[in-house]
Amino acid sequence: MNLTNKLTVTMKDAYPVTTIYSSRPSYEDSPWLAAEEHQLNFLSARELHIAELPVIVHEASITDKLATLYQLVDRTVPSNVHTFTDRQSYESLLTQLTHDGQNTIQFQYIHDDSILDPSHYTIDKQIFIDLNNKSKIHQFVDPKHLPKRLIIPHHTLEETLKTWNYPFVIKPGDERPTAGGYGVMICYNDEDLYDAKQRIEACSTESDLLIIEQFITPVENYCIQFATTDDGQITYLGAAKQIIDDHGFYKGNESIETIDQDIIDIGYDIMKKGVEYGFFGIAGFDVLVDESNNAYVIDLNFRVNGSTALLLLKEQLNSNYQKFINYFSPGNNEQFYQLIKRYVEAGHLFPLSYYDGDWYKGEYVQSRFGAIWTGESKAFIKHIEAQFKDELNNIKEASNFD
Incomplete structure (x- = not known):
């Protein structure tokens, strides 16, 4: 894989030198972030190539398997990482890293004040909340570039929708974290609306405001x-x-x-x-x-x-086309890893993160892999990825675990 040597911009250029980065959402329940614990742990290592800042990473995301994948593309795992294994160690680590007031945490998602005092946020916590609150988007966007939208209390949804035709979009109207589209409910028909109402009812004690938005x-x-x-x-x-x-x-x-x-x-x-x-x-x-x-x-x-x-590594990858994607082991984690390794060695996959399910003992946990496909054209990568998926589908069921 033909890589250039230096990033033009890294996260270190965008945040103070005292910043420590954590992309893991809080362990607190979040009604609109529908992902299980291992998936949220997996998120913790996604930015290792582009950070050049200390990063808080789950131990299963920084095993020898990740080191091997990085070596195949002439990279090394950064040494300035802080590891955790569970909720207690994660929250204790936040306290430990900020106790003397020298470091601040740049969170990807807000955490409750009981976990970390707002004074230890890199960006003022309330500013961060306001900027990422979907109900406040009109404060920062020219109205002509916004879909038609209403912000309503959740208990008025039924009455309000009487004047809306399918399709439309329903979103939470507060600062609670969402990711991957899980907080976005596109309703094409009555069945979709029923499913949306079920989710809203389950989250009603957490999120009072809803947004109804024109579907584009x-x-x-x-x-x-x-x-x-x-x-x-x-x-x-x-x-x-x-x-x-x-x-x-x-x-x-x-x-x-x-x-x-x-x-x-x-x-x-x-x-x-x-x-x-x-x-x-x-x-x-x-x-x-x-x-x-x-x-x-x-x-x-x-x-x-x-x-x-993907954007920050684009020049380094030195190819005409790139695609960022995640994969999950469908069964045997070792076969999954060996498959990935072959495609990385071939120069088609640039590894970002690898969550090693075999780090866990006494239970089966799916391994996960985040990467960038890179090649001469979209058509070429589409062909290579189809081959990869065929092999992925042929991986055996999970074997006995330790």
């Missing part, structure tokens, strides 16, 4: 990203096309060759307003373009995004 049929679905660097300037990091299923669930990102300057300008304006509000760091904004070439901003993520690594 996308021709393009972009995440455009920016960073403030240590000189205070806003830097455009690039844009990636989002891979989303029909119900809004996030499946990854792929590189694009060009994007209209108008779309970049929309994102720059949002970033500028965020910076004026008190934000600094990396942010990504989801923008849909419809068949009439109208651009609609549907989500603001004033934090690192799933495609941030």
Whole structure:
């Protein structure tokens, strides 16, 4: 794999030198973050290549298997990592790392004050909450680039929907974390609405406000990203096309060759307003373009995004096409790892993270792998990935575990 040596921008350029990064959501229950514990642990190592800051990582995400995969692409696992194994060790680590007031934590998702005092956040906690609150998006986006939307108390949903026709979108209207589209409920019909109501009812004690939003049929679905660097300037990091299923669930990102300057300008304006509000760091904004070439901003993520690594590593990967994606072991974890290893050795997969299910003893845990496909063209990678998936589907069931 032909790699260049130096990133143009890293997370270290966007945050103070005293920053420690944690991308793991809090262990507290979050009604709109529908992922189990191992998946949330898996998130902790996704940015290791691009951080150059100390990172808090689960031990299962930093085993010898990750080191081997990194060696295959002439990389080493960073030494400035802090590891945890469970809720107690994670929360104790946060306290330990910030006890003298020298370090701050840049969270990907907010944590309760009982876990860490707000004074230890890198970005002011309330500013961070406000910027990522879906009900406040209108404060940062020009109204002409917003879908039609209403913010309502959840108990008025039934009455309000009498004036809405399918399809439409329902979202939580508070600062509770969402990810991967799990907080986005696209309703095409009565069945979808029934499922949405079930989720809303289960979360009603946590989230009082809901957003009903016009459904935009996308021709393009972009995440455009920016960073403030240590000189205070806003830097455009690039844009990636989002891979989303029909119900809004996030499946990854792929590189694009060009994007209209108008779309970049929309994102720059949002970033500028965020910076004026008190934000600094990396942010990504989801923008849909419809068949009439109208651009609609549907989500603001004033934090690192799933495609941030893809964008920052793009020049290093030195290929015409890249695609960020995650895979899960369908059975035997060792066969899963060996399959990945072969495709990394062949130069098709650039490894970001590997969650080693075999780190756990006495139980079966799926291994997970985050990576970037990289190659001469989209058609070429589509062909190679199809081969990979065929082999993935042939992996045996989980063998006996230790």
